[in-house]
Amino acid sequence: MDDNSQPSPKPQKLIYKELFQDRALVSLIGAGTVLAVVAVIRVLLGIQHYDIDIPVRYTQFGGVDSYISGDWYTHYEFVAFAVLTLLANSYLALRIYRHRRWISISILSLQIVILIFLLVISGAIIDTLPVAA
Secondary structure, three states, X not given: OOOOOOOOOOOHHHHHHHHXXXXXXXXXXXXXXXXXXXXXXXXXXXXXXXXXXXXXXXXXXXXXXXXXXXXXXXXXXXXXXXXHHHHHHHHHHHHHOOOOHHHHHHHHHHHHHHXXXXXXXXXXXXXXXXXXX
């Protein structure tokens, strides 16, 4: 046998078993999933069809604090952002876990912070919408 041979990689089944035994990892993925689902439901329940332009973004630039108006369906971007954030960060965390556990945990922790900001910002914008007749 050659001394330079690489050890055989762990089978996928063992890797997943190791991943799901890590309580911190599973807890962060679960919390991120719950936050993303809450954000999606919150936004979808708040979106209504409007014939007028409605606030879609908030800005402090230009000297006056104001909302930027747009079409009602622009709020679907919040849903897409929540889903993409959840999927991308979870995928990265699971891929990196074998090499650097702390980076994986950091990615998932930042995902929680991002989703909390998403909930706050989307909630603030949706709460300013007029009631559709």
